[in-house]
Amino acid sequence: MMAYLLKGVSILxxxxxxxxINDGVISAPVPDAEVIDAAGLVALPGLVDVxxxxxxxxxxxxxxxxxxxxxxxxxxYTAVCAMANTSxxxxxAGVVExxxxxxxxxxxxxxxxxxxxxxxxxxxxxxxxxxxxSSAADVRIFSDDGFCVADPKLMRRALEYVKAFDGVIAQHxxxxxxxxxxxxxxxxxxxxxxxxxxxxxxxxxxxARDVLLAxxxxxxxxxxxxxxxxxxxVLRQAKARxxxxxxxxxxxxxxxxxxxAEGYDPVFKVNPPLRTRSDVEALRQALLDGVIDVxxxxxAPHAVQDKECEWSYARPxxxxxxxxxxxxxxxxxxxxxxxxxxxxxxxxxxxxLDGHGGDLTKAGTPANLTLVDPSVQRVVDPAELxxxxxxxxxxxxxxxxxxxxxxxxxxxxxxxxxxxx
Ligand SMILES: NC(=O)N[C@@H](CC(=O)O)C(=O)O
Numbered sequence: 001m002m003a004y005l006l007k008g009v010s011i012l013x014x015x016x017x018x019x020x021i022n023d024g025v026i027s028a029p030v031p032d033a034e035v036i037d038a039a040g041l042v043a044l045p046g047l048v049d050v051x052x053x054x055x056x057x058x059x060x061x062x063x064x065x066x067x068x069x070x071x072x073x074x075x076x077y078t079a080v081c082a083m084a085n086t087s088x089x090x091x092x093a094g095v096v097e098x099x100x101x102x103x104x105x106x107x108x109x110x111x112x113x114x115x116x117x118x119x120x121x122x123x124x125x126x127x128x129x130x131x132x133x134s135s136a137a138d139v140r141i142f143s144d145d146g147f148c149v150a151d152p153k154l155m156r157r158a159l160e161y162v163k164a165f166d167g168v169i170a171q172h173x174x175x176x177x178x179x180x181x182x183x184x185x186x187x188x189x190x191x192x193x194x195x196x197x198x199x200x201x202x203x204x205x206x207x208a209r210d211v212l213l214a215x216x217x218x219x220x221x222x223x224x225x226x227x228x229x230x231x232x233x234v235l236r237q238a239k240a241r242x243x244x245x246x247x248x249x250x251x252x253x254x255x256x257x258x259x260x261a262e263g264y265d266p267v268f269k270v271n272p273p274l275r276t277r278s279d280v281e282a283l284r285q286a287l288l289d290g291v292i293d294v295x296x297x298x299x300a301p302h303a304v305q306d307k308e309c310e311w312s313y314a315r316p317x318x319x320x321x322x323x324x325x326x327x328x329x330x331x332x333x334x335x336x337x338x339x340x341x342x343x344x345x346x347x348x349x350x351x352x353l354d355g356h357g358g359d360l361t362k363a364g365t366p367a368n369l370t371l372v373d374p375s376v377q378r379v380v381d382p383a384e385l386x387x388x389x390x391x392x393x394x395x396x397x398x399x400x401x402x403x404x405x406x407x408x409x410x411x412x413x414x415x416x417x418x419x420x421x
Pocket of ligand 1: 053085145146147172269270271272298300301315316317318
């Protein structure tokens with residue numbers, strides 16, 4: 001295994017130093033290390049995404065575990081949690097083990113499968129959570145993402161069940177009766193465009209219910225892709241009461257608003273939908289305050305025929321892995337401690353991924369890290385993305401920050417901005 005010296009690197013924006021990587025960990029100086037001139041580069045603990053759609057098995061025309069892993073490494077990630085809405089659904093030990101094994105074979109990031117809460121994501125019968133937890137994939141997060149676990153009794157039982165092994169239920173908060181036929185955020189823009197609205201209350205009502213259930217049961221709840229100011233207030237109150245709840249926000253909900261729907265370009269169709277400027281402001285503040293714990297990409301690749309069609313027929317979802325850090329940098333600037341916490345340390349903790357989100361100043365820390373050049377501005381070109389799919393809402397935008405290198409347990413997965421394999 002190659003040893004590296006990151007010469008003159010700035011760890012989280014601190015004064016330049018020399019950082020050695022040897023034998024898979026941050027090490028004391030070693031001779032004959034491969035020198036990387038890291039002057040002007042910032043080292044962050046490798047990013048961790050608690051919400052990625054990899055589409056394998058079933059929709060390998062949109063993404064595979066390997067292509068999604070490569071996109072992740074190029075985006076500075078060293079671990080991603082793969083959502084369960086594949087085909088077949090990841091609702092058995094067999095499927096989660098398959099995804100986990102494909103991740104190991106690709107070897108670009110740690111792929112940690114998420115198991116479905118209910119059989120087939122149908123919301124009727126609990127899946128074999130215990131079998132998935134005790135499988136080789138060691139599943140800790142369970143989610144029906146794409147669908148809400150709408151039945152309160154089933155949600156309660158799932159929360160109770162995962163308590164035994166400190167698992168967490170990650171809820172896609174959407175009261176389905178309130179979003180029937182919904183195409184975009186319900187508000188002034190939807191009225192003008194004549195598209196059926198997805199009201200904020202459909203998200204907020206479920207989060208309110210679920211924090212009460214989690215409190216009642218004493219179990220862990222994670223809220224996926226929080227998108228409204230009202231949801232932030234519900235979470236703020238729940239956290240103040242000591243409820244064991246964590247929450248994520250996506251880069252797109254931190255940047256884009258529902259006005260993007262005005263051109264009827266389905267690249268801006270996403271679930272939950274883009275909201276208003278005041279929601280965006282509240283989400284930014286909540287991430288700063290820690291009411292929202294993490295940035296998660298909700299990387300949702302879709303094949304051309306599923307996206308480049310009439311708005312109402314298009315699938316919801318946007319790519320995210322390769323642009324997440326530049327978007328967060330463009331919104332918050334070089335707040336490296338914040339970025340490291342919300343994009344690596346806290347997500348690693350939520351997902352139980354020991355070895356990720358470690359302290360890069362300490363010898364012995366697993367060498368999961370990424371090197372960023374914050375001085376470079378880049379234009380997003382969909383043709384250059386490693387994802388199979390092309391549904392990025394940021395095409396043509398100039399964003400700050402270039403991922404120069406990523407290391408997974410001391411092995412380079414990205415060097416000079418290019419994937420190593
Ligand atoms: N976030 C999205 O817009 N899409 C997700 C699932 C979903 O949450 O609808 C997908 O799997 O494509």
